[in-house]
Amino acid sequence: xxxxxxANQFYFALYLSVLSTVFMYLSSPDIKxxxxxxxxxxxxxxxxxIVSVIPSMIVVRKHRQLKKERKYIEKTPFLKIIAxxxxxxxxxxxxxTFARFDLFVxxxxxxxxxxxxxxxxxxxxxxxxxxxxxxxxGRASVVFALVVASSTALVMLSLSQELDFLNFTPLMxxxxxxxxxxxxxxxxxxxxxxxxxxxxxxxxGDVEKGFVVWSVLSxxxxxxxxxxxxxxxxxxxxxxxxxxYTAVSLASFGLLERIDALETAVWILCIxxxxxxxxxxxxxxxxxxxxxxxxxxxxxxLFIVCSVLINFISSDIERFSFLSSDFLTVALFILSxxxxxxxxxxxxxxxxxxxxxxxxx
Amino acid sequence: xxxxxxxxxxxxxxxxxxxxxxQGIGVDYKDGLYTVTVEILxxxxxxxxxxxxxxENKTKIYSMQGETVSDALRLLTTKSGNLPLFAxxxxxxxxxxxxxxTIADVLEFFVRNYDSRASQLLCVSKGKTAEEIIRAKLxxxxxxxxxxxxxxxxxxxxxxxxxxxxIDGVNALQNKCGGLCIPAVGIMRNGENEDYxxxxxxxxxxxxxxxxxxxxxxxxxMAFITDDFREGFLTQELYTNEFVSIVINKSKTKxxxxxxxxxxxxxxxxxxxCDLDEVSVMEKKKSDPEILRDIKLSVAQGVSQRxxxxxxxxxxxxxxDCIMYYKLLQLENPRLFKTVENNWHDVFSxxxxxxxxxxxxxxxxxxxxxxxxxx
Numbered sequence: 189x190x191x192x193x194x195a196n197q198f199y200f201a202l203y204l205s206v207l208s209t210v211f212m213y214l215s216s217p218d219i220k221x222x223x224x225x226x227x228x229x230x231x232x233x234x235x236x237x238i239v240s241v242i243p244s245m246i247v248v249r250k251h252r253q254l255k256k257e258r259k260y261i262e263k264t265p266f267l268k269i270i271a272x273x274x275x276x277x278x279x280x281x282x283x284x285t286f287a288r289f290d291l292f293v294x295x296x297x298x299x300x301x302x303x304x305x306x307x308x309x310x311x312x313x314x315x316x317x318x319x320x321x322x323x324x325x326g327r328a329s330v331v332f333a334l335v336v337a338s339s340t341a342l343v344m345l346s347l348s349q350e351l352d353f354l355n356f357t358p359l360m361x362x363x364x365x366x367x368x369x370x371x372x373x374x375x376x377x378x379x380x381x382x383x384x385x386x387x388x389x390x391x392x393g394d395v396e397k398g399f400v401v402w403s404v405l406s407x408x409x410x411x412x413x414x415x416x417x418x419x420x421x422x423x424x425x426x427x428x429x430x431x432x433y434t435a436v437s438l439a440s441f442g443l444l445e446r447i448d449a450l451e452t453a454v455w456i457l458c459i460x461x462x463x464x465x466x467x468x469x470x471x472x473x474x475x476x477x478x479x480x481x482x483x484x485x486x487x488x489x490l491f492i493v494c495s496v497l498i499n500f501i502s503s504d505i506e507r508f509s510f511l512s513s514d515f516l517t518v519a520l521f522i523l524s525x526x527x528x529x530x531x532x533x534x535x536x537x538x539x540x541x542x543x544x545x546x547x548x549x
Numbered sequence: 550x551x552x553x554x555x556x557x558x559x560x561x562x563x564x565x566x567x568x569x570x571x572q573g574i575g576v577d578y579k580d581g582l583y584t585v586t587v588e589i590l591x592x593x594x595x596x597x598x599x600x601x602x603x604x605e606n607k608t609k610i611y612s613m614q615g616e617t618v619s620d621a622l623r624l625l626t627t628k629s630g631n632l633p634l635f636a637x638x639x640x641x642x643x644x645x646x647x648x649x650x651t652i653a654d655v656l657e658f659f660v661r662n663y664d665s666r667a668s669q670l671l672c673v674s675k676g677k678t679a680e681e682i683i684r685a686k687l688x689x690x691x692x693x694x695x696x697x698x699x700x701x702x703x704x705x706x707x708x709x710x711x712x713x714x715x716i717d718g719v720n721a722l723q724n725k726c727g728g729l730c731i732p733a734v735g736i737m738r739n740g741e742n743e744d745y746x747x748x749x750x751x752x753x754x755x756x757x758x759x760x761x762x763x764x765x766x767x768x769x770x771m772a773f774i775t776d777d778f779r780e781g782f783l784t785q786e787l788y789t790n791e792f793v794s795i796v797i798n799k800s801k802t803k804x805x806x807x808x809x810x811x812x813x814x815x816x817x818x819x820x821x822x823c824d825l826d827e828v829s830v831m832e833k834k835k836s837d838p839e840i841l842r843d844i845k846l847s848v849a850q851g852v853s854q855r856x857x858x859x860x861x862x863x864x865x866x867x868x869x870d871c872i873m874y875y876k877l878l879q880l881e882n883p884r885l886f887k888t889v890e891n892n893w894h895d896v897f898s899x900x901x902x903x904x905x906x907x908x909x910x911x912x913x914x915x916x917x918x919x920x921x922x923x924x
Contacts, residue, residue: 299664354873356880357879358880361883423724424667424719427660434667437667437668438667438668
């Protein structure tokens with residue numbers, strides 16, 4: 189029996205997941221974080237996410253229409269291939285998430301420690317959490333979101349005294365074209381949008397409205413975070429591997445001198461949730477592609493492969509550079525949010541009456 | 550998850566007594582070698598059951614030489630036997646004479662190292678080496694770096710010198726137009742002991758090389774110009790041999806950048822709010838609205854003089870743009886800034902500043918004042 193999740197709870201999970209991208213935002217030599225443009229880049233994210241979600245929304249609508257007509261989608265080989273591709277795309281996203289987390293932990297928290305066991309534990313926890321299914325993750329996300337919002341607000345409040353308006357730069361100093369390009373690249377990091385198609389049969393409520401709210405809320409949160417990063421750090425942000433973390437490490441509130449410890453714990457929460465969501469999507473996709481494989485076997489295999497791969501990447505910064513390359517980011521985003529959902533829509537013509545249903549998708 | 554993120558876990562599995570908890574770092578450079586001097590907490594003394602009653606010092610001091618700052622700091626382990634922990638470092642003292650090295654070379658380690666915090670304070674040793682500053686024989690057994698940190702922090706809180714952290718140093722030197730003013734400290738004799746003393750600011754040019762100094766008086770105007778004023782004191786001669794002392798509790802500076810006859814001009818409007826601390830004039834005059842007007846005028850003159858002194862020093866041959874004039878122009882008129890960016894040093898030196906100071910007396914102690922107008 190598949191778990192159902194309300195659209196609102198699902199979007200809370202996506203919100204936390206996408207927030208982790210900004211919390212662990214990596215500086216790049218090509219895109220300067222210290223520019224005031226960083227605060228406006230989320231606008232591009234907002235527009236692009238709403239445009240790119242259209243195929244996924246068509247999938248959700250078609251599913252609902254088929255449900256009303258008491259029909260189901262036939263499991264054609266084409267659908268299995270699509271599911272396989274989804275699994276691979278999300279696997280790369282998961283590895284990328286873990287690799288970024290590994291870089292953060294091994295840089296900021298345990299610079300001299302051997303990360304092998306720690307990484308394996310984190311992967312194990314995330315895969316295990318994915319077995320709770322989307323309903324439980326969605327409900328937990330609502331509680332987590334409150335914790336994240338309150339701790340982030342506290343950090344912002346304490347950082348407000350460190351703001352220096354001379355740290356800001358003229359808007360679109362390098363032209364609108366460059367700004368648009370940087371904004372688009374930033375938006376492509378939101379791999380979460382592709383999850384909507386995978387969980388489309390389990391979503392209840394107003395998915396379209398919820399997405400617009402998610403997109404706007406995420407953009408506003410990103411803009412607020414970047415406002416503080418730019419205002420507090422200025423050009424120093426470009427010298428730091430994790431500029432958001434560096435900005436947070438300057439925050440103190442009364443006797444609480446190290447608020448970054450609290451905020452880091454919250455970020456780990458977001459990362460774990462994001463990884464659990466992607467793990468669940470991978471298991472679900474591979475289950476469609478290979479129906480004979482049980483979810484437990486898929487989950488165990490995912491844990492082993494992921495742990496080995498992360499430890500392999502962890503030992504060499506050049507491997508990480510490939511994983512976080514712009515090419516891979518763009519390719520994964522376009523595949524998961526546009527190409528694969530369009531393929532799903534094409535496959536939706538192959539339907540059968542529900543009376544012949546043997547196994548739900 | 551909280552436990553994972555606690556800072557002390559950075560050295561997981563290491564006892565506190567096995568850590569070299571660094572409080573202050575002094576960096577000198579001579580003959581191709583860095584000499585790094587650190588003050589570390591004496592863990593054996595702090596952790597002993599007798600606590601403060603033991604006679605051992607609270608801190609230990611080590612020096613080590615190396616090809617780089619990192620090299621020298623890491624080699625310290627061979628002397629102390631402990632692992633260095635930079636996360637609690639309070640202050641970095643940099644020798645005024647770095648020979649062929651720039652301040653950016655010294656800061657590189659503190660920017661790149663994971664453990665090192667961006668909020669460490671910077672200061673320059675004037676007339677002494679950084680090692681001598683760290684090894685100063687202060688009046689009692691204490692953490693010297695803490696005293697130095699307090700001196701720098703309080704001087705900043707009283708708007709005498711700017712606060713310069715690692716982050717500020719990097720930000721100022723990143724742009725090829727900006728200079729940097731770092732508080733300078735020296736040592737003075739106090740009986741048999743020594744004390745730290747503030748000796749104005751060292752001025753670094755856009756290449757990170759020291760170009761001159763601001764005296765304490767010349768440095769006082771910086772907080773007004775950069776709109777980073779915290780609190781300050783001012784004593785002005787109101788009439789002949791009659792003085793007024795005021796506490797400036799708030800100052801807000803507004804900027805306007807424009808060109809006139811092809812010359813770059815800055816208009817600074819400084820709104821100052823102050824309390825009267827002492828008015829040593831004849832008693833019968835105190836309630837007179839005219840005296841209030843005179844006080845405001847006098848305060849405005851005092852603030853103007855401070856700002857003008859700072860501007861004169863920074864725009865002089867040994868100065869640099871430590872007051873972010875380039876940034877103001879960049880924000881106000883990016884196109885114009887791009888045309889003068891490559892020649893900024895000359896443009897800055899010849900830039901004119903129009904000053905307007907508005908003074909408000911917020912409180913006058915026990916006196917009731919009728920007038921609160923702006924001069």
